[in-house]
Amino acid sequence: MTALTKTPADETLRERFRWAVADCWTIVLRGLTHYIRQPSNIAWQLGFPIVSVLLFGYVFGSAMSVPGGGDYREFLMPGMFGMTMAMGFMNTSYVVVYDSTRGVTDRFRSMPMAPSAVVTGRGVGDLIAATVDLTVLALTALAIGWRSSGGVLGTLAAFGLLLLLRFSLIWLGVLLGLLVPNEEAAGSLFALAFPFAMISSAFVAPSLMPDWLGTIAMWNPVSATVTASRELFGNPAAVGDTWVEQNALLMAVIWPIVLTAIFLPLAVRRYQHLSR
Amino acid sequence: MTENAILAAGIRKNYGEKRALDGFDLAVPKGAVYGLLGPNGAGKTTAVRILTTLVRLDGGRAEVAGIDVATRPRQVRRRIGLAGQHAALDEVLTGRQNLRMFGRLYHLGKKRAAARADELLERFDLVEAADKGVKEYSGGMRRRLDLAASMILAPDILFLDEPTTGLDPRGRNEVWEAVRALVAQGTTVLLTTQYLDEADQLADHIAVLDRGRVIADDTPDALKRLIGGDRIEVVVRDPATLPATAAVVARVASTEPHIDETAARVHAPVTDRVAALTEVARTLQDDGIAVEDIGLRRPTLDEVFLRLTGHTADEEEKKKA
Numbered sequence: 001m002t003a004l005t006k007t008p009a010d011e012t013l014r015e016r017f018r019w020a021v022a023d024c025w026t027i028v029l030r031g032l033t034h035y036i037r038q039p040s041n042i043a044w045q046l047g048f049p050i051v052s053v054l055l056f057g058y059v060f061g062s063a064m065s066v067p068g069g070g071d072y073r074e075f076l077m078p079g080m081f082g083m084t085m086a087m088g089f090m091n092t093s094y095v096v097v098y099d100s101t102r103g104v105t106d107r108f109r110s111m112p113m114a115p116s117a118v119v120t121g122r123g124v125g126d127l128i129a130a131t132v133d134l135t136v137l138a139l140t141a142l143a144i145g146w147r148s149s150g151g152v153l154g155t156l157a158a159f160g161l162l163l164l165l166r167f168s169l170i171w172l173g174v175l176l177g178l179l180v181p182n183e184e185a186a187g188s189l190f191a192l193a194f195p196f197a198m199i200s201s202a203f204v205a206p207s208l209m210p211d212w213l214g215t216i217a218m219w220n221p222v223s224a225t226v227t228a229s230r231e232l233f234g235n236p237a238a239v240g241d242t243w244v245e246q247n248a249l250l251m252a253v254i255w256p257i258v259l260t261a262i263f264l265p266l267a268v269r270r271y272q273h274l275s276r
Numbered sequence: 277m278t279e280n281a282i283l284a285a286g287i288r289k290n291y292g293e294k295r296a297l298d299g300f301d302l303a304v305p306k307g308a309v310y311g312l313l314g315p316n317g318a319g320k321t322t323a324v325r326i327l328t329t330l331v332r333l334d335g336g337r338a339e340v341a342g343i344d345v346a347t348r349p350r351q352v353r354r355r356i357g358l359a360g361q362h363a364a365l366d367e368v369l370t371g372r373q374n375l376r377m378f379g380r381l382y383h384l385g386k387k388r389a390a391a392r393a394d395e396l397l398e399r400f401d402l403v404e405a406a407d408k409g410v411k412e413y414s415g416g417m418r419r420r421l422d423l424a425a426s427m428i429l430a431p432d433i434l435f436l437d438e439p440t441t442g443l444d445p446r447g448r449n450e451v452w453e454a455v456r457a458l459v460a461q462g463t464t465v466l467l468t469t470q471y472l473d474e475a476d477q478l479a480d481h482i483a484v485l486d487r488g489r490v491i492a493d494d495t496p497d498a499l500k501r502l503i504g505g506d507r508i509e510v511v512v513r514d515p516a517t518l519p520a521t522a523a524v525v526a527r528v529a530s531t532e533p534h535i536d537e538t539a540a541r542v543h544a545p546v547t548d549r550v551a552a553l554t555e556v557a558r559t560l561q562d563d564g565i566a567v568e569d570i571g572l573r574r575p576t577l578d579e580v581f582l583r584l585t586g587h588t589a590d591e592e593e594k595k596k597a
């Protein structure tokens with residue numbers, strides 16, 4: 001009755017890789033099943049960005065101006081996209097803490113599955129969810145008159161940069177999910193995510209903020225991604241003449257690499273710390 | 277020489293200053309059902325987590341199915357099942373979806389994972405609830421599903437950490453039955469518990485754990501003999517009749533009866549349970565001694581500890597607080 005799996009000795013590197021991919025996919029499917037089984041979550045997940053677009057676009061939109069001219073709603077939309085990507089790591093944290101408090105993580109760790117799949121599955125699943133989020137946001141934006149004049153390539157590149165930001169923050173999400181004790185604490189990560197998204201060029205040009213705040217906002221990774229995608233979409237970008245603002249495209253690639261370089265090893269270390 | 281399914285030699289594990297395991301030794305032969313008995317904080321969970329590759333040991337050696345836990349954890353994981361102290365399930369998914377997901381992660385392939393899920397749902401009497409979300413399951417149902425998940429591979433060795441803690445009597449019975457069915461198939465089981473009763477019901481060997489160390493390791497019968505086994509207990513209406521009652525009890529008891537004045541109670545260890553009870557009840561009635569309550573009582577974990585260590589499990593807790 002133990003013949004259900006084959007003996008481990010004859011597992012080649014290639015088979016290991018195949019299983020790592022298969023296990024990753026199983027975890028992705030699990031994440032997607034969660035969406036299907038909790039329709040109210042889908043509504044919340046998709047409803048929040050739509051409501052935000054309408055709220056910011058119409059309530060603030062009429063009162064705001066863009067330095068250097070341009071339509072505020074055109075300016076706002078890439079900011080909304082960036083904000084959603086920047087705050088997405090909270091979802092990652094939530095699932096990670098959910099699994100560890102319920103012992104699911106331990107069950108995974110006691111099984112002969114590929115250890116990497118827990119994280120890679122999370123990452124791929126989150127990117128799929130983020131892509132859906134972005135699509136809904138973009139459709140809403142189109143409906144209220146936002147347009148990209150950046151051509152197909154420019155537009156895709158802009159969305160690519162936005163997803164890259166989300167991707168680089170997965171590791172931060174995993175790390176925080178492993179650090180916080182329970183789901184309530186994961187919810188309070190909002191206090192971190194909100195300023196992170198807001199103190200940036202997402203809604204207001206940093207040049208309009210008090211000096212010190214403007215400097216922080218300029219250097220915020222979210223600003224780099226948002227400004228770069230504005231340029232690629234051909235939307236008004238309102239960039240100042242500081243180096244970091246002038247090189248938003250470069251920074252929108254560098255920041256995610258830096259964030260990954262910092263938080264991926266920390267998250268892996270913390271994961272290994274579970275067996276301390 | 278019989279081969280050991282589980283072998284632990286001098287395992288040490290510290291959490292900061294706290295010694296969770298302090299020279300933990302255990303040898304579980306193939307096919308045995310071992311109960312690891314100990315109060316809260318004795319180190320049961322730590323022992324299980326080390327043996328199931330979840331936590332690294334600081335010293336000593338551990339082998340499961342003849343494989344070193346520290347150096348070849350992946351191979352160990354193919355041979356074990358674990359049901360931890362809390363049911364480890366995805367509450368959003370249904371019971372069936374949980375089992376299928378774990379089956380695929382055990383590399384059974386899609387079809388076999390589905391077939392295995394159906395088999396286990398049947399075996400653990402969860403067919404009706406199979407397509408409900410685990411959120412809606414009762415405690416007993418969760419435990420059974422958790423057990424089912426730990427057996428997807430039909431493991432050689434199964435670890436159950438306090439499988440019935442927090443369950444009502446009905447849930448407890450459900451789990452006990454599931455464990456018995458497994459044992460009948462020859463699976464080696466290591467189960468931890470805080471209840472002597474549970475170890476007695478399920479295990480053919482009991483190791484008593486105290487402060488990270490095994491302080492007794494024997495069959496349930498031998499252990500009960502060691503600690504005095506069952507006791508007869510009589511509560512009388514009139515404390516003045518206590519000495520007379522003690523004299524009656526002494527005739528069937530294996531040691532001098534204890535008299536508890538404040539509770540108007542006499543108790544003593546007995547060997548032939550039923551005979552002792554009938555004898556004492558009849559004699560007391562004949563002698564006209566009014567009895568509030570009379571019965572047989574299994575020794576509690578506290579009494580086991582008092583006998584084995586000279587301190588109760590409770591005192592330990594209080595010292596900590």
Ligand SMILES: Nc1ncnc2c1ncn2[C@@H]1O[C@H](COP(=O)(O)OP(=O)(O)O)[C@@H](O)[C@H]1O
Nearest residue numbers: 291294296314315316317318319320321322323
């Ligand atoms: N992760 C941990 N960090 C710090 N102390 C721990 C940890 N796990 C267990 N302990 C301590 O180790 C001792 C044994 O705990 P445990 O193995 O959970 O006992 P049991 O399962 O018998 O109740 C306890 O004193 C507990 O406080």
Ligand SMILES: [Mg+2]
Nearest residue numbers: 320321361438
């Ligand atoms: Mg425990």
